Amino acid sequence: MTTLEEWHFVQLNYTSMKNCLFCNKPTNNPKYCSRSCAAKHTNSLYPKRTCNRKCKTCGKKVSYRDTYCSKECKPISKVSGTIQDAMYKTHQRSSAYALIRTQARYIGKSLGFNKCSKCSYDKHYEVCHIKPISSFPLDTLISEVNSPDNLIPLCPNCHWEHDHNI
Numbered sequence: 736m737t738t739l740e741e742w743h744f745v746q747l748n749y750t751s752m753k754n755c756l757f758c759n760k761p762t763n764n765p766k767y768c769s770r771s772c773a774a775k776h777t778n779s780l781y782p783k784r785t786c787n788r789k790c791k792t793c794g795k796k797v798s799y800r801d802t803y804c805s806k807e808c809k810p811i812s813k814v815s816g817t818i819q820d821a822m823y824k825t826h827q828r829s830s831a832y833a834l835i836r837t838q839a840r841y842i843g844k845s846l847g848f849n850k851c852s853k854c855s856y857d858k859h860y861e862v863c864h865i866k867p868i869s870s871f872p873l874d875t876l877i878s879e880v881n882s883p884d885n886l887i888p889l890c891p892n893c894h895w896e897h898d899h900n901i
Contacts, residue, residue, distance in 0.1 A: 753765050753766075755767050755768040755769075755772050756772075756776055757772040757773070757775055757776040758772055786798065786799045788801070788802075790802070790803050790804040790808050791803060791808075792804075792808035792809075793808055816876070816877065817873065817874050817875060817876055817877065818831060818835070818868070818871060818872075818873045818874070818875055818877065818880065819873040819874060820877075821834050821835060821877060822873070832868050832869070835868055835877055835880055835881065836862075836868075838877065838881055839862045839864065839881045839886055840862050842862075842881050842883070842886060843862035843886055843888060846883055846886070848860060848862060848886075848888035849888070850888065851888060851889050851890035851893050852887050852888050852889065853889060853890075853893045854890060854892075854893055856890040856892075856893075858890075859890060859891065860888045860889060860890055861888070861889055861890070861891060861894050862886055862887075862888055863886070863887050863888070863889045863894050863897055863898075864880070864881075864885055864886065865884075865885050865886070865887055866885055868880055
């Protein structure tokens, strides 16, 4: 058994007798019997990093990209102060009004608006200001513009009628 063929036979049998590093099953592969064993072994040696982020409001653990654990913990608005302050942040009156309308939508959700208050249409509603934003002086507080007494949920048709005094 000293020929070259016999030596190759012994080498092949020797290498095929390796055991998997994870499950100890015999395998032809020098390290692992399958990809899943390789992944399990590697993951046990080098675990994924853990997220230590907490909700800014209540302190509960949140996922990697989140800041708040739920919609209830998220603050209602990032806009505060007067209309003039909102215009200073956005540099245009129309953009400032858009920020105020966005805040009004958040307030409407927190007030439980879910259908039109005139016709009870519940597929889509918009939060409407009873007194328009443009009618307020620039030194008016945004909390006054978006007070619950000045907000009403309307469907698009009723909103158009309200804006056109019909």
